[in-house]
Amino acid sequence: MNLRYDTLYIGGEWVRPATDRTINPVNASTEEPLGHVPEATEADVDRAVAAARAAFDAPSGWASWEPARRADVMDRLADVMERRADEFAARVSAQNGMPVAIAGLLETAYPTMILRFYAKLAREAVFEDTREGLFGGPIQVRRVPIGVVAAIAPWNFPQALAMFKIAPAMATGCTLVLKPSPETVLDSYLLAEAMEEAGVPAGVINIVPGGREAGAYLVAHPAVDKVAFTGSTPAGRAIAETCGRLLRPVTLELGGKSATIVLDDADLDLSKIGEGLFTATLLSNGQTCFLGTRVLAPRSRYEEVVDALTVFASSLTVGDAADPATQIGPMATASHRQRVESYIAKGRAEGARLTTGGGRPVGLDQGWFVEPTVFADVDNSAVIAQEEIFGPVLALIPYDDDDDAVRIANDSDFGLGGTVWTSDPERGAAVAHRVRTGTIGVNRYVPDPAAPFGGFKDSGIGRELGPEGLLAYQQYQTVYR
Ligand code: NAD
Numbered sequence: 001m002n003l004r005y006d007t008l009y010i011g012g013e014w015v016r017p018a019t020d021r022t023i024n025p026v027n028a029s030t031e032e033p034l035g036h037v038p039e040a041t042e043a044d045v046d047r048a049v050a051a052a053r054a055a056f057d058a059p060s061g062w063a064s065w066e067p068a069r070r071a072d073v074m075d076r077l078a079d080v081m082e083r084r085a086d087e088f089a090a091r092v093s094a095q096n097g098m099p100v101a102i103a104g105l106l107e108t109a110y111p112t113m114i115l116r117f118y119a120k121l122a123r124e125a126v127f128e129d130t131r132e133g134l135f136g137g138p139i140q141v142r143r144v145p146i147g148v149v150a151a152i153a154p155w156n157f158p159q160a161l162a163m164f165k166i167a168p169a170m171a172t173g174c175t176l177v178l179k180p181s182p183e184t185v186l187d188s189y190l191l192a193e194a195m196e197e198a199g200v201p202a203g204v205i206n207i208v209p210g211g212r213e214a215g216a217y218l219v220a221h222p223a224v225d226k227v228a229f230t231g232s233t234p235a236g237r238a239i240a241e242t243c244g245r246l247l248r249p250v251t252l253e254l255g256g257k258s259a260t261i262v263l264d265d266a267d268l269d270l271s272k273i274g275e276g277l278f279t280a281t282l283l284s285n286g287q288t289c290f291l292g293t294r295v296l297a298p299r300s301r302y303e304e305v306v307d308a309l310t311v312f313a314s315s316l317t318v319g320d321a322a323d324p325a326t327q328i329g330p331m332a333t334a335s336h337r338q339r340v341e342s343y344i345a346k347g348r349a350e351g352a353r354l355t356t357g358g359g360r361p362v363g364l365d366q367g368w369f370v371e372p373t374v375f376a377d378v379d380n381s382a383v384i385a386q387e388e389i390f391g392p393v394l395a396l397i398p399y400d401d402d403d404d405a406v407r408i409a410n411d412s413d414f415g416l417g418g419t420v421w422t423s424d425p426e427r428g429a430a431v432a433h434r435v436r437t438g439t440i441g442v443n444r445y446v447p448d449p450a451a452p453f454g455g456f457k458d459s460g461i462g463r464e465l466g467p468e469g470l471l472a473y474q475q476y477q478t479v480y481r
Contacts, residue, residue, distance in 0.1 A: 001027070001094055001186075003035030008044055008209075009192035011051030012202025018043035023182045023209055028097035028330045029320040029367040037185045040208035042217050045177070048206035049223045052148045052175040055203030062204050063145045063173035067122040074119035074170050077198040078112040084190060085109065088159060091187040093321045096155050097329040097368070098284045100322050106284075107187070110449075111163035114465070117449045118167035121467055125171075133480065140479040145173035146249065147225030149473065150218045152239075154231040155183035155332055156287045156390075159191070161253070164453075164464040165228040166205060172473040174226075177206045179218055181231075183332055185209040215239075220246065228472065229253070230289075233388075233414075233458050240461070251462030251472045253289070253454055255388040256416030258440075259409035260292030261431060263402070263422040264300050268308040273421065273443070277312060278327070280419045280445040282372065285329050286340075286392035289459075290417030290439065290447065294378075294385055295396045296405050302398050306355060306376045309396060313372040314356040318364065328392055330367040337368035340391030344373055347384040352395070353377045380408045388414070406434045415456030419445050438463070 007014035017038035025034045040048070055062050062070065081088065085108035092107040093100040128142040151165040158180055169176050180188040188207050195205055208214055212235070219227050220242050229239050230253040243250040260281055267273060280292050297305035321329030331337035344358055357373030370391055378385050378395040385395045399405040409418065415437040422428040428442035438455040439447065447453045452463035462472055 001034045001091070003186050003189070005035070005037040005189050008038055008040060008048075008207065009189070009195070010044070010048045010206045010208075011054070012196070012200075015047070017041070023185050025095050025183060025186055027094045028332050029094070029322060031366050034094055034186060037189065037209050039182075040179075040210040040214050042214070045208050045210075045214055045218050045221065048177045048208050049148060049218070049221050051203040051206050052177050053223045055201060056145075056148055056175040062175055062201055065173065067125065067127065067171065067173070070170055070173065071119035071122040073198065073200055074115050074122070074167065077194060077200060078115040078119070080194040080198045081108070081112050081115070081191075084194060088187055088190055090322070091190060092158060092184065093329070095184045095186060096158070096287070096332040097321045098287070099326040099329045101324050101326070102284055106157060107159045111159045114160070114163045114449045115167045118171040118470075121470065122171035125467070125470065127474070138481045140481055142477040142479065143172075143474040144477045146473050146475050147174060148223060149174050149176045150221065150224045150227045151176050151178045152215050152218070152227070152229045152231065153178065153180050155181035156284065156289070158184035158187055161230045162188070162191070164230070164253070164469070168464070168469045168473050169228075170204065172470055174473050175204050177208060177218060177224070179208050179210055179215050182209065182211045216242070219243065224248070226250070226473070228464075236460065249472070251454075251464065252460040253464060254416075254458060254460040255414060256289045256291070256455065256459050257294060257386065257388050257412050257414045258290060258292040258417040258437060259412070259435065260295045260418065261405050261409055261420045261435075262295065262297050262305050263405075263420060263427065263431065264298040265423045265427070266421040267423050268304060270308060270312055274312060276444045278316075280441065281394060282313070282316070282328065282392050285331065287332060287390050290445070292418050292445075293389065293394055294380070294412075295394055296399050296408055297396055298405070299398050299400060306396055309394060310355040310374050313374045313392070313394065316372050318361045318369060318371065320367070328372055330369045331391060332368070334368050336390070337370055340370050340389055340393065343384055343387070343389040343391070344370075344393060347375045347378070347382070347393070347395070350382045350384065352382065352384065357392070380411055386412065402431055406431060409435045413458040416459035417445060419443070
């Protein structure tokens, strides 16, 4: 792959960037250069926001369109993205190490499913009602688009997490400036090409590849009306401070350290639960925000759970993300692997029992690989149980009874995902209801576009997905008539 882009997609055109600075993504599996794109600077962000502003404010602009007309554009975009699905999967997988088999679903079919879901909502949703006032007379209550959205995405699911924001924004009539993460900029060019081909009107979505500085500048830009952010908790805090000062609405989807609660009646047959357990605990090399990387195991079956998880993690196929057989690819960057390895070192230093992994896989000398790793006998207060590692590292924590499991699950600064494993779904749901988390599954986990997704506590503020996801892109306007 040698992809060279010298322009930025702003205002429906390919424009020259303000400087000749570039971002140069590297293949996480092979360490080979993948190409370059311009690095957007403040002047480019200014242009992008101005284009989004113009598209929003124009009297016959995007916001004024009938929702069904916007929905047609969204469906056309989904058509083009579906046709180019293999290209999206290959680019994402090369950049961030996501196994291509996973990218082929979650970075292609899943984002277009979200786009079509919100297109359907745009057609069906009623964005206003008229009610009788207590003082008499009709009152019209309208849900109007919030305006220009600054959308900031991380590198781990660049297309899906951008679409969490793009789809409801388009459906409601907002316009956007999307800032992808510097690690994953090449797929954003495919998105731009798809928008052009699908006839998304000029300025509705503008893309500024850049790092933290460009992101911070965009968040604070005076012509932005709302910020939608997915990324780390520290960055989320910084963005929330800016938005607090500016009184700017913001949704924050942040980190997690969720619990996988194995109840004492769980079926541990990996031929039955292995696939679901993988999605819930190790999906995309552990570089997924909702993963239940704290595995809570009942003391009555503790060694059985340790053995099952050890077999599960050690039998996964680790390799080049481009190989369709790969289940665990590399970490996205060299520095991220260093971070993951420093947590593994902390786990050892804290006295946890390493049952598998802990090092770099033999024979994979190029690329930023880490072996799937399981630590048993972890105390929930340990660093590896409290901090987000964002790699293929599981911490097994023993518990006494269901109450103790719930207590440990809730003893976390985060509250994003989680699962309960049991042969009694009612009992599983009862335990799930007691966990302070935004989303949780019983014997399965998938962030379904039909329902709200987001976090409690340090995992964020607000919700994306579901019909509820529209509300973050709308304001109420009350008209007394
Ligand atoms: P990150 O916070 O470093 O960066 C995320 C994005 O924000 C990037 O585009 C980055 O350039 C930008 N950014 C960083 N600092 C900024 C600032 N001060 N102002 C504006 N923009 C800024 O996170 P990352 O390393 O790219 O992604 C991994 C993190 O994202 C993990 O913590 C993970 O849990 C989290 N995440 C959360 C969800 C969720 O839905 N809750 C989903 C995926 C990832």
